[in-house]
Amino acid sequence: MSAPTSTPPTASATPTDVGLRRGVMSGPELAAQAIANIAPSAVIAFTAAAIFLGAGNSTVYSFILATVVILSVGYCVAVFAKRHASAGSLYTYVSKGLGPFGAYVAGVTLLIGCWGIAAGSLGGSVSYMSQFLVAIGVPAGGVLAQIGLAILLGGLATLFTIRGIRLSARISLVLELVSVAIILVLLVMALVWAGANAWDPSQFSLTGVPISGVATGMVLGILGFVGFSSADALGREARNPYTAIPRAIMWSAVTVGILYVFAAYTQVVILGDGLGASANPLEEISTTIGMPAWFAPVLTFGVGASFFAVVVAPLNVVGRILYVMGKEGVVPERFGRTHERHMTPHRVLLVAGPLAIALDVVMLAFGVHAMDIVVWVDTFGTYGYMVAYSLVAIACVIYTQREKIPNVLVWIAATVAVASMIWVFIANVYPVPPYPLNLITYIFLAVMVAAVVWYRNLAKKRPDVIAAIGKTETDQMNGVG
Numbered sequence: 001m002s003a004p005t006s007t008p009p010t011a012s013a014t015p016t017d018v019g020l021r022r023g024v025m026s027g028p029e030l031a032a033q034a035i036a037n038i039a040p041s042a043v044i045a046f047t048a049a050a051i052f053l054g055a056g057n058s059t060v061y062s063f064i065l066a067t068v069v070i071l072s073v074g075y076c077v078a079v080f081a082k083r084h085a086s087a088g089s090l091y092t093y094v095s096k097g098l099g100p101f102g103a104y105v106a107g108v109t110l111l112i113g114c115w116g117i118a119a120g121s122l123g124g125s126v127s128y129m130s131q132f133l134v135a136i137g138v139p140a141g142g143v144l145a146q147i148g149l150a151i152l153l154g155g156l157a158t159l160f161t162i163r164g165i166r167l168s169a170r171i172s173l174v175l176e177l178v179s180v181a182i183i184l185v186l187l188v189m190a191l192v193w194a195g196a197n198a199w200d201p202s203q204f205s206l207t208g209v210p211i212s213g214v215a216t217g218m219v220l221g222i223l224g225f226v227g228f229s230s231a232d233a234l235g236r237e238a239r240n241p242y243t244a245i246p247r248a249i250m251w252s253a254v255t256v257g258i259l260y261v262f263a264a265y266t267q268v269v270i271l272g273d274g275l276g277a278s279a280n281p282l283e284e285i286s287t288t289i290g291m292p293a294w295f296a297p298v299l300t301f302g303v304g305a306s307f308f309a310v311v312v313a314p315l316n317v318v319g320r321i322l323y324v325m326g327k328e329g330v331v332p333e334r335f336g337r338t339h340e341r342h343m344t345p346h347r348v349l350l351v352a353g354p355l356a357i358a359l360d361v362v363m364l365a366f367g368v369h370a371m372d373i374v375v376w377v378d379t380f381g382t383y384g385y386m387v388a389y390s391l392v393a394i395a396c397v398i399y400t401q402r403e404k405i406p407n408v409l410v411w412i413a414a415t416v417a418v419a420s421m422i423w424v425f426i427a428n429v430y431p432v433p434p435y436p437l438n439l440i441t442y443i444f445l446a447v448m449v450a451a452v453v454w455y456r457n458l459a460k461k462r463p464d465v466i467a468a469i470g471k472t473e474t475d476q477m478n479g480v481g
Helices: 027-038 040-081 090-135 143-163 165-198 211-223 230-234 241-277 281-288 295-328 346-365 370-402 408-429 437-461 463-468
Strands: none
Touching: 027 040, 027 165, 027 230, 027 241, 027 295, 040 090, 040 165, 040 211, 040 230, 040 241, 040 281, 040 295, 040 370, 040 408, 090 143, 090 230, 090 295, 090 346, 090 370, 090 437, 143 165, 143 295, 143 346, 165 241, 165 281, 165 295, 211 408, 230 241, 230 295, 241 281, 281 295, 295 346, 346 370, 370 408, 370 437, 437 463
């Protein structure tokens, strides 16, 4: 009788990754992802009032210039998106021009941007949903109630992103459409109420424009677009990605830019000099024009829904960037696997989502106002976006030059983009902002130092991983979707 022999494991016993679902996202769904990541309703609710303090009646010019800057960034992103499809977003694109280290820095800063905006916006959703519940008679204004809302809303956002990209995109689209529709109804009704005064040519006059105020306001306008390119992380899941993704990026920026200009114009028409002093311009407009009492809670719900949509959308991007990094060995391999049925990067999302919830819960427990969470954490995320956008613009110039692609317009767009991102960064750190905003720069720099240390250790121990950074595109990814 022969001794039993052990047989090597079969291929089917080897853990496999089912991958991301292929070709399920339509053009409108891609645009929904991009617009939801911007959260225009939440921006409209506050940004025009802040810009008006310096720009006055020229507030619309700050938004127009901000739109031009974002379209410049978008053009650089679109150059890559037309030729490369990947779940890695700017991490993959930057590798084509700046190599592994540039790609790594772009990936890390984009992760900071997306996760920061998601965590900060959770605070905004908690604030407005709490106000909405109180307005309809539900006692939800206390700290414990807000902590419960943070857990509930953050948990739902994480669940939606795990259950599927189409589900999360459609939820984001519906919420943002509802929110924008509510605000548009208010703004249109306001102009009708204004009658002959609805036309205000002074807002478009070039005489006496406060240049410094408009330039400073442009910074806030640009911040209102961060995350606009998030559709580029859906390279595998998009139908016709080489066409659909560039269109989604550019058209979402144009659409939101027009919406911002219209909203700013209307707020100036109705509130005039009172806009700069208004804590809640939309609610004040509603009261001024005599909207029915039930409209105020509806408006509050709409803004809260917009904030919730921008919790969901950037989490999708975080999941996909870390999924690609896991595939390439930059982060632990377990993050480069997807859910067997839902085909989403669930392991990443089960870390990123709860971390966002935990941050908000801790800050709320220590008495931080929910809207201060938005300001502080979103500022941290914005630093990441500024670096990532600058890197993709520089990489685009190098890439097009090396590939002998006509790049005169690329040079123009990249120059505008990089100069503007530097201006935004400087404007956020000088003059030195008050505590605790003054600490956020140092927190960002500390995270970047830790990331560089990780990269250097990886380069010493796994040079093969460094060589593979940014090279995993759609056609090279595992998956049966």
